């Protein structure tokens with residue numbers, strides 16, 4: 001090959017998961033500029049925290065909140081991310097990696113982090129649609145979607161993963177049965193007594209648990225219909241999740257001729273049999289051992305970073321790992337060897353009434369393992385002793401009662417732990433590192449500690465410990481009581497408290513709210529001012545005077561700012577319908593003002609892009625003259641109402657969806673909302689207007705209209721929930737107005753209907769909307785507010801309002 | 814007010830204080846680029862080149878609070894007194910000397 005030698009060495013990472021990306025972070029922390037880095041990732045996203053898929057499934061976290069490295073991170077670090085393209089070949093002679101779509105990248109150093117594959121038991125029917133595993137976000141999405149469709153689920157495997165999957169499915173209201181081959185659940189982490197307590201707890205949550213269950217076949221013709229057990233029992237199911245174990249993903253390494261056993265074999269420096277290739281994570285086999293938890297991966301990442309940057313010849317030393325089940329409300333921890341043998345002693349504590357069971361295994365006056373069930377708050381203390389091989393002879397009598405009783409510290413808590421003690425198992429963060437960060441950066445809040453150290457930012461089970469360390473280190477200045485999230489750093493109050501105060505104490509201006517609620521900054525900030533402006537506008541329609549200085553630029557200019565400082569103009573097209581006259585007016589404006597780009601938007605109307613600020617009032621005047629008004633494409637406001645052609649033209653249409661869309665847009669345009677609000681009306685269930693991903697979506701049926709709410713496209717697509725089925729057009733309008741008003745009055749600023757519906761629950765919204773009195777009152781308040789809101793901002797500005805916004809102050813040479 | 818007075822620059826009247834709304838900004842077009850002139854809640858006046866150190870967002874279009882402005886494009890916060898980005902962001906926008914003579918706003922412009 002005849003190429004100019006690159007200045008920096010080329011590093012290629014295959015596998016954009018937890019271990020690989022952590023290794024990159026460690027490498028960048030050592031030498032930010034040493035490598036030109038490319039990442040091949042089979043999954044189509046940046047890197048996320050895989051262990052948090054369980055809380056995502058259970059509805060406790062959103063996918064966004066578990067993304068640890070978004071695309072901006074790769075960009076900021078100059079890393080080329082080839083996401084959605086698996087690497088399919090490694091040419092070791094020429095040091096090249098090829099991707100499935102043909103991308104080729106050369107390397108000087110190659111890092112394999114391909115993780116592992118779930119084991120699928122090859123029983124008959126295992127390939128039927130509806131049989132999945134639990135490994136990535138796509139699996140979680142499949143589970144949530146199938147829970148929505150109804151039917152029952154069977155989870156095969158009663159280990160950590162299987163139980164977290166089953167718990168998540170139950171939380172999605174899907175009847176779920178767990179099948180486990182062994183007599184007790186999680187036998188690799190729990191002794192039989194605690195496994196029994198766990199089983200009871202899970203049954204209480206609504207799970208069905210069948211132990212010693214041998215799966216014989218998955219039944220079904222085009223898709224899963226049931227699971228058959230060896231004893232002949234048949235369990236109907238529309239979803240089967242196999243969580244029976246994982247196997248290192250070695251296919252690529254094997255094909256490239258690297259030495260593999262069960263995993264890709266590595267030495268203590270994480271080097272494979274080819275010195276230019278390293279491997280980390282679940283794909284490796286180190287001294288015969290395989291890995292299935294994150295803690296060891298963090299250590300591997302450090303070793304590989306030391307090695308490839310040639311900073312140190314450090315070696316990987318395996319250490320004991322601990323496990324927790326991430327099921328909210330179940331407190332358990334297990335670590336080390338908890339079964340014991342003839343050379344060990346058991347110390348057992350049991351309080352059946354409270355469901356607490358603790359078992360400590362001691363060999364030669366050292367703790368070698370423990371299981372804590374029902375009360376695991378002292379886990380860090382025990383885990384530290386296990387890892388350090390601490391001599392416990394002096395504490396032995398009271399050991400099982402925890403550090404408080406054992407008298408090694410008053411009060412009991414993480415402050416009694418040595419600095420080396422690991423606090424956050426997910427991220428491998430020691431007490432010492434947390435304390436150093438608190439001291440060096442004067443941290444006072446949990447969020448700051450999370451941002452600096454990553455401690456408590458993953459599974460969250462160490463949050464209590466981190467909070468206590470923080471409280472201790474800051475001399476009690478930190479309040480551990482559960483807190484609502486403050487609106488912004490100008491105040492300690494949350495959104496709901498501020499809204500309530502505005503109503504109850506009749507606060508009518510932004511300065512009045514700030515002084516009544518004790519704001520710490522004189523003018524607030526760019527985050528609270530727009531929120532307060534909206535809350536006041538919503539609370540006092542017609543009375544509150546909008547504060548344009550508290551509006552984000554787009555809402556002040558009534559146009560969208562573009563990256564070059566020009567603006568875009570989107571006139572309203574009612575229900576997506578236009579006319580020759582409107583199109584002609586638009587064409588004239590484009591020519592007259594030399595507007596560079598005209599584009600049809602995703603919202604069924606036309607966008608004029610690249611308009612200069614000083615041209616805006618003139619452009620609007622011309623559009624107004626043709627009868628067009630602002631489309632509010634820039635606002636936290638009613639945006640578009642998409643429609644399909646409906647019964648007027650379409651051979652399937654059952655109702656006049658276009659007419660309904662126009663009627664709804666006429667009713668709702670001009671309203672300010674917590675975040676943008678989009679509507680759509682489809683003329684039949686084929687749903688060409690995509691009404692099921694709108695904030696308020698209407699679908700015509702033979703019998704009337706189905707009303708759907710809380711959907712959106714965007715980064716995280718959410719399909720709507722059904723709000724009600726109605727028969728008359730009047731009801732559609734009434735529900736729409738009432739729903740808009742409930743959202744306007746109750747959601748937090750910048751919260752779209754989708755997260756709002758998830759936060760408050762569709763059930764409560766449905767119940768309240770079903771009440772004709774409450775619905776009527778909401779509708780009336782909406783219409784009253786609309787009396788003041790439906791004023792075209794463009795007409796006002798074309799007539800001279802806020803002229804200073806559009807013209808320069810002066811021109812000097 | 815202070816700022817880096819470039820040799821050869823002269824004080825030029827660009828308007829009066831009430832031309833700019835409180836917590837607002839107006840642009841002065843100059844040969845060396847647009848200058849954003851800001852007015853705080855307590856009627857102090859500052860001037861910066863109208864270009865965010867991040868990706869050249871127009872600071873004149875941002876939200877003003879205290880003696881800072883939040884850029885409209887990606888929410889960096891820039892100090893009006895010194896043009897410095899507030900940590901954790903890093904960068905600086907050039908300030909322009911500005912003073913009030915009664916109601917009149919004077920900018921030091923021109924020069925080399």
Ligand code: SRM
Nearest residue numbers: 560568600601602603604605607633640712713714715752
């Ligand atoms: C112009 C348009 C793209 C196009 O050329 O088609 C567009 C352009 C922008 N979208 Fe959009 N979105 C446009 C339709 C959509 C749609 C499709 C739809 O409405 O059916 C979606 C998905 C549906 C939805 O909202 O749920 C969409 C989801 C987003 C999101 C993600 C929202 C979310 O909740 O996750 C953002 C980001 C945000 O709002 O924070 C966004 C933000 C933006 C912004 C405002 C980004 C910004 O802050 O500058 C873009 C403004 C460009 C401009 O100046 O005009 N745009 N955007 C579309 C205008 C529709 C209209 O006529 O008003």
Ligand SMILES: Cc1cc2nc3c(=O)[nH]c(=O)nc-3n(C[C@H](O)[C@H](O)[C@H](O)COP(=O)(O)OP(=O)(O)OC[C@H]3O[C@@H](n4cnc5c(N)ncnc54)[C@H](O)[C@@H]3O)c2cc1C
Nearest residue numbers: 015017018019042050051086087114115281282292293294
């Ligand atoms: C639901 C769930 C819950 C868990 N809970 C816990 C827990 O509570 N505690 C704990 O310690 N551990 C937990 N784990 C285990 C933990 O997530 C894994 O140990 C860890 O993710 C392994 O990291 P890795 O980088 O080796 O593999 P992964 O994170 O799986 O990353 C491997 C990546 O490589 C990609 N890839 C594979 N082949 C190719 C190719 N040829 N080309 C390009 N890309 C490729 C894959 O798509 C994947 O994105 C959990 C796992 C799951 C699935």
Ligand code: SF4
Nearest residue numbers: 563601602607714715
């Ligand atoms: S998807 Fe929307 S936000 Fe993203 S670039 Fe396109 S218009 Fe802009």
Ligand code: FES
Nearest residue numbers: 865868870884887
């Ligand atoms: S351009 Fe100002 S924050 Fe990005």
